[in-house]
Amino acid sequence: MTTTERKEETDSVARMERLNANLARIEELTQRLTAAISARRSHDAALDGPASDVYLKAAASWVAGMMRDPGRMLEQQIGYWGKTLKHYVEANQVLAKGEFKAPSDPFPKDRRFANPLWETHPFFNYLKQQYQLNSEAMTGAVGQMETLSPEDKKRVDYFTKQIVDMFSPTNFLGTNPDALERAVETDGESLVQGLENLVRDIEANSGELMVTLADKEAFTVGGNIATSEGAVVYRNRMFELIQYTPTTDKVHKTPLLIFPPWINKFYIMDLKPQNSLIRWIVDQGFTLFVVSWVNPDASYADVSLDDYIRDGYLRAMAEVRRITGEKQINVTGYCIAGTTLALTLAHLQKAGDKTVKTATFFTTLTDFSDPGEVGVFLDNDFVDGIERQTAQDGILSSLFMQRTFSFLRSNDLIYTPAIKSYMMGEAPPAFDLLYWNGDATNLPARMAVEYLRGLCQQDGFAKGEFPVFGEPVNLGQVQVPLCAIACETDHIAHWKGSFNGIKQMGSKDKTFILSESGHIAGIINPPSKGKYGHWTSAAQPGGTPEAWLAGAEKTPGSWWPRWGAWLAASSGAMVKARAPGGPENPVLCPAPGTYVKPAAAQN
Template sequence: MTTKVANSPPDLEKLNANVARIEALSQRLIAAIAQKRAPNPALEAPGFELYAKAAGAWWAEALQNPTKVMEQQVSYWGQALQHYVEAQKALAEGEMKAPDDPTPNDRRFANPLWKTHPYFNFIKQQYLRNAEAMQQAIGNLEGLDARDRARVDYFSKQILDLMAPTNFLATNPDALEKAVATEGESLVQGLENLVRDIEANHGDLVVTLADREAFQVGGNIATTPGKVVYRNRLIELIQYEPTTEKVREIPIVIFPPWINKFYIMDLKPQNSLIKWIVDQGFTLFVVSWKNPDATYADVGMDDYVEDGFLAAIREAKAITGEERVNAVGYCIAGTTLSLTLALLKKRGDKSVNSATFFTTLTDFSDPGEVGVFLDNDFVDGIEAECQRAGFLDKYFMSRTFSFLRANDLIYGPAIKSYMLGEAPPAFDLLFWNGDGTNLPARMAIEYLRGLCQSDGLAKGTFTICGEKVSLKDVKVPLCAIACETDHIAPWKSSFAGVRQMGAKDKTFILAESGHIAGIISPPGKDKYGHYTSDGPMEAAGDWKAGAEKHRGSWWPTWGDWLDERSGKKTAARAPGDAEHPLLTDAPGTYVTEVPNA
């Protein structure tokens, strides 16, 4: 993209050409939007009941304590008016400068003009004062229970983030500067990016976070050598090729979440958890889940346990000749691993020697931020969508998780792509983030209703494969890794679930950072540390207060724990055996399949 030299005359020919391109792109945009699926109101916003509760609480507050409400309003009016007077005074003095700016630093407003230019500074200060006044008013509401208060606070913040002046061309100095410097070419390129994204998503707007052409699964990511040694309708089981002459007897089987793809653990060799485990001298199996379409509508949690978890454990045992495996579950797969362990305990099956849980919730009494989407107004809408389509489209899951970090995963990327006209970065983690999967209709509803809403595993009311199970039935030695700033599986909630498990041998590791970066944290970089403690697992806060902080990755700490529970060393095993022919190279076929719409 060419840029204009400051103060040079405009290139009218180029400007007119860009205007013509905008007209053509506008026609494509109209055609793309026309393909948008019929909206389901229940999936677009909270139900009316929440708004009614919030409005009712505010009016009750106004009637019962009018002085308090007026004080809040007068304070806000006074601040807004004072700032207006200060801005006018600065202009009247003939100086092109902004008044004093006491507002807090906010990375959205990094451009120096937000501080120095009177127009942009006035807009920024008024926006931040408006946001502060609204959040204060919501915080002072009485008459709402904790759950409703959390939802009102969350969705109000979503509105505030949406209305930030950075999100609009006329009030974004970065976008305006670049548009002038490029004779509008940046805006044309931004419109092209917008049209591309809407066309690619059949009328829905999903911001492309990473360059889709920069990565190839099995080409330059997900490249750790291995073979698919078993396949059924739900899984491909990958056995990785050894890199050491000797390996531990007991193999590891990793169950990744099926709401995303397994290669988050195998992006590049230098940050691949899969490669690291193999290099430590373990025989490693990893499950790659089928990306379902409508033909999987009746596949439920029972199927995921029987055809996923139990099948993978059975085949790994058969291939290695061992009686037990060490199982690992990540996120929703950790939750389901808990169900599987409880089921095996009921059946008297000792196939699992130890269990490891990555960022796993099993007690949903406090699911954290994601809980705002778990009330009936949303779940009813999800159920209706599942019944209509036969599956829950990855679009809905991706959008939900993106809104938990809206400025990072929606508005920030949208500004760069649509207003600045920038190409998406070649960033492997964001490429993976955009490569989501669908969920079978029955499984999605069983998980949301029975585990998330009813908290059935913690309460001992959830039935899996004909057995009613509880956390007390999880008896095997276990290690749980939670992440300190996890917005999907809050660490204290993860701790609460592990605390209730029936195992006598429990190890809890708290990693710094979030749901992904906290887990994919290889040794050597030392960007994030971790906490461990031999103290009792009672109150989460007390546990952390007494924990020891370690510099660097938690992987070696877990590796030592696993090594003690993996038996003696034996000759390294090549993938497969006579009964398990090699079906294809890792990463397999399921990970790249595109299901039927």
């Protein structure tokens, strides 16, 4: 036996040993997986998907269309059959010539199919093209359902696309060339590591499957993210108030108070120094306060939107005034916190209270007549289920909210990360934004249902019917000067809906800014990046969003400096910089405080 032959035999034995070892690990992991799944707590089935009537309506509409215009329906079906048959024949003709290659591919590029084998290998290319033909046929059939109401059609279209995305061949091991190549290269190690990742995620979420998007060990809140210097200067059951340490000798007289959404934690505005909105605001010479909301447990079950307004908004405003000695303050609300800020401003207007000088709204919906993409989850099938589940749990769990928002971008936030983690065996990346995205919070049961029923479903604020402290308020009562920033591709608070709410507000001084990008990247867009531009118009928000945009001017780069100048014009003269706290508000602890930390770190 030659040296080469002996080496090959030794390598073969070693690879077989590694393979057998991996098989043994798979058996052990399978037992852990079974135990983890068995720990899954039952929950209302309505939270897992739309009610069956969505599909029944779709089927009924398709049959009605077939009966009314069979020719058009048959044309659609025959067209699909013809394309499928043509694709099959072309693939076989290439193979019949003895050429191991794929036929011509007419479909546009899709980043899911980046591996060259999707283009060159006959098997993988055939799967890809047939999947794309199937997808085209399904979405085309939905487009022809004319008897559905606009709302039902939107839901059928959305959930059809979810099904189409789920069945992509990239989502299955046997039809994913990247995963198969990695498994061969690693003698099955990648599959074992992928199973390890899967078991870890299911164990971490009490039997539920949620893909870990970021390395949880790579970041520490207050360590390498959320590091802007400041202090907690007030705390109650609802929030901690953080005052940030000035970085300039003088500051504007009027302080700024930011209310972040309590669906996630505030430090999205303070991830790293180079993209920290909080640090940028302080560097511009503003006295900045930020609310850090508590992450509620079942003991908060009966907390309402009124409680958030009374013990959150009004209390925080009072403490900022006490600490700074100023009669008026500027305020900002982000997403749901912007919605609730608008409710608070309407209440203050009715009460004749002049506490707020100006207001800024980040990606805020107040008119829910068209809730946008997220509206597919606001029908009674989902909301009824949420109401039943929250009555049992006392909270709307962050798990259900994370899953819902992830499905709005399923390829980016579910399937692609799952492929990398479970099929490729890769470790989650050290990505601060995705770490924050996974650090979600719960909602109190009563507040969640009030928001979903009264604001989202019934559009009570825009109709002047939603009560604050028992008295109905309306958008016309929001009369302070305001600036609103919406984001062009926002999938949570779509910009046209935000525009429609702002134009109904009673303020005579409105500035509307449309930023490029989405719900997070469009807001956290530091000038130093020179990345996303924004649109503005000298005209007050009115008419249709499309007409406003047609007359707007686009400016390259971040909207932050434009907003900073707008804010400065309403923030008074420069005064000596203020250190955090005061005689009646001693420093309780350093920023970012305790409420933002994981539950284990708060004890």
